[in-house]
Amino acid sequence: MKKVMIGLLRKGSRNVLNLPQYTSLNVANNPTTSVENSSPRYHLELTPKQDQSFAISLEAQQEARLCFGFEDGKENLDLTVDLKPGSHLKIFRYGSPGSQFSHSIKGNVSKNASLEIFELYSKPMNGHIKSQIDLSGEGAEYTIHSFTDLDHCHMSHQGLVRHLVPNTFSNQQHRFCLNGASKGNYEGDVFIEEGSSGVRANQLNQNLVLHPESRMHTKPQLQIFHDDVKCTHGATITQPNPQQLFYLNSRGISPAKAMGLLHQSFREVIMNLCHDPEVLQEVQASFGV
């Protein structure tokens, strides 16, 4: 892991970011003065090739940002997130985690709190991502925008979002681009508890398959135990067809560049949703943009 940045915005009276369990990370060692800053940020260098596990809990009305940049090596990351009412957490994950990595996140989002995940994995090695997010208070919101660029590797992404109370919202967009003999697996479950009126849940898994030996399996699912909800879920698997490639070629764009253009365009839909210039710069660097 390259670095973890934690930004804590002042809101309310307490400026405490609780990180009770962690390895090689100690927020208390950082000067408290930076917390007084309008947008303080900790830059923490972490030792690579080490499993990282964090429990993050935000107090009511707190806001925080967490950025995880991955480089090579086996990099496991386990996050437990507890968001108290009205708090907001943004998590950025990007880069190229190493072989056999496993990333998991278990989150609880309470009343009027929000969890937003933005992740772009460029050429990860084989690995596994797992998440379970519980929306446990009215007005709780979960958003994820995810792009994974697979090249000669296998990766699976398993997600469960549970809408446990009325008026909770989830919005998920997962994109995979597959190159070489890659295998992608997406399983997304959205569960809506009985009596949960006013839930809105959107889940979309879009896949671009650029190589004949690539395989994508996708299974977006909805389990609804209540009528008065607005839900969408869907998956698409697209392969550029020869007519499209020819059309691009006929405009001077070589076959290799045409593939690159399709790939880049597919990725940029997610990348353009990153409104943090500093993160965007690092993300772009990890994709060689």
Add this chain to the structure above:
Amino acid sequence: MLTIKNLSAKTGDTQILKGVNLDVQAGSKHAIMGPNGSGKSTLAKVLSGHPDYEVTSGEAWLEGTKGERVNLLELEAFERSLHGLFIGFQYPVEVPGVNNLEFLRASFNSLCEFHGSAPLDEEEFKVFIAEKTSSLGFGEPFLARDLNADLSGGEKKRNEIIQLSVLNPKLAVMDETDSGLDVDALREVGGALNNLHHSENAYIMVTHYERLLEIVKPDFVHVFHDGKIIKTADRSIVKEIDEKGYDWLIEKGQS
């Protein structure tokens, strides 16, 4: 500039082009007219290097942007474009996911690279393209839209003209660019074609209608039938075709 000799081509087992001969000089404008299914679009696509067709005999030479004579049939599709051949397709392909701005810039920068000049970055390209799109009635939102996806037939044709103006080719074959255009759009497209024409390039316009040719005024009109050109005449034949159709030419051509 373009020399086509005895060009024949097939798709599967069907012979479609049966010996096309055509000579196009720099600075000239040609029209190809002919009944549906006679092979006009196939000629355009064979020239462009479309993978659906196999050339069975003949030659096609272009005096390219680098000044040399290139054997089109030996080149890949993208190379033909870089050497200055442009085909305005009858049915432009939709490429959802790739927006017009990215596409046009990739196309333009490929050409820059080919000619050893510096590519344009996004901001520079936006300035370069803005005037071209607005003169064809497209606003800025157009550039963010996906390539040909959700465009009407007429908009797709105008998009082909934008591409033509970006690539500034030596030879353009415009296949039924006027089909699906209303009168105003037709005037716009005809005007754009006239503006882009100069003494160093040449056009071939495939069309069924007099209207476009009244604006663009071709020097030669070729009548296509059953995979080849059966008659070449001056512009006056357009009116005759409009009145009498093709039958009288076909009978004569075959006798």
